[in-house]
Amino acid sequence: MAYASPNDMIARYLNRDLVQLTNDDPATLTINAAVLQQALDDASTEIDGYLDGRFALPLSDPPALLNRLACDIAMYRLQALRPLHDIADARRRYDDATALLTRAAAGAVTLGLAPDNQDAPIAPGSIVVEAGGDPSGVLPARIFSRGTLKGY
Numbered sequence: 028m029a030y031a032s033p034n035d036m037i038a039r040y041l042n043r044d045l046v047q048l049t050n051d052d053p054a055t056l057t058i059n060a061a062v063l064q065q066a067l068d069d070a071s072t073e074i075d076g077y078l079d080g081r082f083a084l085p086l087s088d089p090p091a092l093l094n095r096l097a098c099d100i101a102m103y104r105l106q107a108l109r110p111l112h113d114i115a116d117a118r119r120r121y122d123d124a125t126a127l128l129t130r131a132a133a134g135a136v137t138l139g140l141a142p143d144n145q146d147a148p149i150a151p152g153s154i155v156v157e158a159g160g161d162p163s164g165v166l167p168a169r170i171f172s173r174g175t176l177k178g179y
Contacts, residue, residue: 028071028075028084028085028086028089029064029067029068029071029097030067030070030071030074030089030093030094030096030097031067031070031071031093031094031095031097031098031101032067033058033060033063033064033067035067035094035097035098036063036067036098036101036102037058039095039098039102040098040102042058045058045063045105046058048102048105048106048108049062049063049066049105050062062105063101063105066101066102066104066105067097067098067101069100069101069104070096070097070098070100070101070104071097073100073125074093074096074097074100074128077125077128077129077131077132078128078131078132078138080132081131081132081134082138090138092127092138093138096124096127096128099117099120099121099123099124100121100124100125102117102120103117103118103120103121
């Protein structure tokens with residue numbers, strides 16, 4: 028399962044860069060969708076390698092964060108094949124993406140998913156209220172307001 032599509036890459040990166048990175052012919056003016064899709068598939072497979080031991084794959088509703096990470100990894104892989112720009116920025120993004128995935132695999136960072144792909148459980152003793160406050164009156168009155176914060 029791909030975490031990002033070619034349209035996601037097109038929305039994040041300059042068209043001219045994607046054209047240059049996906050084509051061997053410098054006269055070509057369009058993005059090679061097959062090469063771009065392959066880079067995204069490879070990035071998604073790499074992400075799955077990090078998450079496989081912690082989450083049930085494929086993820087039924089992957090978090091948006093994985094979309095960005097897949098794009099960053101795919102861009103790094105494309106630039107590594109064709110060093111037409113300074114690859115330092117792409118390498119930094121790749122290192123950031125893999126570090127985050129390593130922390131997620133270790134359980135130090137949550138992706139907002141429980142190991143079984145369900146929403147994470149609510150912590151014991153926590154009180155969940157809908158936006159706008161607590162209509163039941165069980166929770167204490169508001170501590171901070173315009174009046175109490177006046178002068179700060």
